Amino acid sequence: MSFSRRPMAMRFSPVGCVHYGPELNRTTIPAAPVVRRRSLTADNDDRRMLRLGIRAQNVGTIECEVSVSTITRREVIRGGAALAAVAAEPVLARSRQAPTEMAPGIAPVSLKVNGEIHRLNLDSRVTVLDALREHLYLTGSKKGCDQGQCGACTIHIDGERVLSCLTLAVAVQGKSIETIEGIAAHGELHPMQQAFVDQDGLQCGYCTPGQIMSAIACVREGHAKSDADIREYMSGNLCRCAAYPKIVAAIKQAREKMESV
Ligand code: FES
Numbered sequence: 419m420s421f422s423r424r425p426m427a428m429r430f431s432p433v434g435c436v437h438y439g440p441e442l443n444r445t446t447i448p449a450a451p452v453v454r455r456r457s458l459t460a461d462n463d464d465r466r467m468l469r470l471g472i473r474a475q476n477v478g479t480i481e482c483e484v485s486v487s488t489i490t491r492r493e494v495i496r497g498g499a500a501l502a503a504v505a506a507e508p509v510l511a512r513s514r515q516a517p518t519e520m521a522p523g524i525a526p527v528s529l530k531v532n533g534e535i536h537r538l539n540l541d542s543r544v545t546v547l548d549a550l551r552e553h554l555y556l557t558g559s560k561k562g563c564d565q566g567q568c569g570a571c572t573i574h575i576d577g578e579r580v581l582s583c584l585t586l587a588v589a590v591q592g593k594s595i596e597t598i599e600g601i602a603a604h605g606e607l608h609p610m611q612q613a614f615v616d617q618d619g620l621q622c623g624y625c626t627p628g629q630i631m632s633a634i635a636c637v638r639e640g641h642a643k644s645d646a647d648i649r650e651y652m653s654g655n656l657c658r659c660a661a662y663p664k665i666v667a668a669i670k671q672a673r674e675k676m677e678s679v
């Protein structure tokens with residue numbers, strides 16, 4: 419074998435090429451390839467070289483054994499596809515396996531939050547508050563006491579105010595959950611949100627999402643007719659910053675707007 423300008427280039431034999439050799443041979447070369455010795459030149463036999471999958475640039479004269487009649491471009495492509503299929507088989511086999519069993523206590527749960535359905539695999543002890551915050555990353559609802567005492571976690575379920583820290587996620591499947599993230603519409607704040615802004619009804623703001631969700635329900639329930647009513651029916655929502663007077667003012671402002679719609 420002699421090379422004029424690319425000594426590392428190619429060598430073919432009845433068992434295949436030293437570079438593509440065994441793999442190519444396994445997949446594309448028939449059992450009894452026709453072999454003949456001949457000279458290849460870049461000018462005359464580029465196409466032949468390409469058919470073998472080898473670019474013969476800068477090759478002067480190569481003398482080698484070539485199984486020219488046994489490999490077509492189509493066979494090379496088919497061989498590549500076969501190799502890809504073999505490589506992909508373990509992955510496909512894994513994907514065809516039945517889904518692994520869930521750990522004990524984990525159950526598929528479907529939650530409708532702000533009009534959108536979310537499917538989760540949750541421990542049956544997970545509360546709605548934790549499902550919202552830790553699994554759906556809706557962190558507007560706050561965890562204050564986690565014991566049903568502060569009201570910071572208040573959300574609406576089927577239109578009614580509920581403490582999400584005391585409600586299990588598996589128990590509210592099929593119900594409509596509304597959180598502070600879902601009450602603004604068409605790029606405009608809910609009237610209650612706007613009233614809290616206008617009346618400066620917050621200081622640190624930690625209790626505010628719960629206050630707003632509770633206040634909306636308070637108005638809808640008809641429990642916002644007087645200051646005393648508001649204070650009574652908002653008494654489950656604590657504010658460590660003691661912004662109560664301004665919260666009452668905000669609820670009265672929003673009540674006018676909500677009742678006029
Ligand atoms: S976090 Fe739910 S009532 Fe305090």
Ligand code: FES
Pocket residue numbers: 619620621622623624625626656657658659660661
């Ligand atoms: S504004 Fe700070 S806890 Fe209410």
